[in-house]
Amino acid sequence: MNNIFKNKYLLGALFAGLLVLPFAAGDYLLRVIIVAGIYVILALSLNLVTGYTGQFCLGWAAFYGIGAYTSALLAINLKLSFWIGLPVAGIMAALFGIALGIPTMRLKDIYLAITTLGFGEIIRLILLNWSDLTRGSMGLPGIPAPSIFGISLDNNYFYYYFMLVLVLIVILAMERIIDSRLGRALSAIREDELAAKSMGINTTRYKITAFAVGAFFAGIAGSFHAHYSSFIDPQSFSFSESTIILAMVVLGGMASIKGSVMGAIILTLLPEALRDFSEYRMIVFGLIMMGVMLIRPQGIWGQTKPCTASIRKIMFKAKGGAIKDAVGG
Helix, strand or coil: CCCCCCCHHHHHHHHHHHHHHHHHCCHHHHHHHHHHHHHHHHHHHHHHHHCCCCCCCCCCHHHHHHHHHHHHHHHHHCCCCHHHHHHHHHHHHHHHHHHHHHHHCCCCHHHHHHHHHHHHHHHHHHHHHCHHHHCHHHCECCCCCCEECCEECCCHHHHHHHHHHHHHHHHHHHHHHHCCHHHHHHHHHHHCHHHHHHCCCCHHHHHHHHHHHHHHHHHHHHHHHHHHHCCECHHHHCHHHHHHHHHHHHHHCCCCHHHHHHHHHHHHHHHHHCHHHCCCHHHHHHHHHHHHHHHCCCCCCCCCCCCCHHHHHHHHCCCCCHHHHHHCC
8 A cells, every 4th residue: 555645745745735724714714624624534434444344334423423422521511621522532432333343243235334324323313312411402502612721722723733633643543554464454354354254364353443443533523523613413413424424435435545535625625615506506516426436436546446455465475474464363
């Protein structure tokens, strides 16, 4: 896999541009860019499960919502700092990812998709009907902004730079995961689970790990969203939100970190660009999506052919401990 940070000059220019972007963009555009950053993290987290592991999930917004409500409730009810709620939200979402993964890892394709869809709807209905805790459809208002030493950081410049740091951390983490033996095992499972299992890979364990790691990052995104918007309600984490996140992964390209970033940015900025055509923007949006899928069904930055490098490495490069490295034995 080509490292996304291979070209140092291009990386430097991109990073410099991102640092000065808030001073060139207006307040509205800056808010849109911050939201795009949230979706970048969500798309990357789902891509680990759907793109790299081959586990089709239709309820990803559930982990997003779990992270958001966990952090918000800790801040409102227990007066805990955002800096505590952020990792706790990720851990809570990861625990739910494990809870979902353990009973469903024997399912495949449409059966797994339907199960995860049901899980997402269950979480949404719990958030909607557990009024004593979540206030139901009224939502949770007044979620405090992050602060340091009692100084509120409720401004778009802080949110932008903090989101930039979060996105970079998630991209680096995904790069490390995909280039590790865990990533090679996940790709092997996606290519041929039976062959991977025959080589000694504990497919169930690795798939649950992928769900837990992906859900953790989705929970982090949810925590940031809750404190940034200062209000959340169950409707923000519905099935339609899951389909948007999945569309970002598919549009950008499955099993592609750069594709997830691009897909999230495009599907966040495009509806805003078409806002002047409010009556027709969904038609235009749909036509653009259809055109991309017809011209490049693998996605904008997806792989032209299925990535079989991982399974070949496991099956045919035993020399030098390749099997041991991939299996973890």
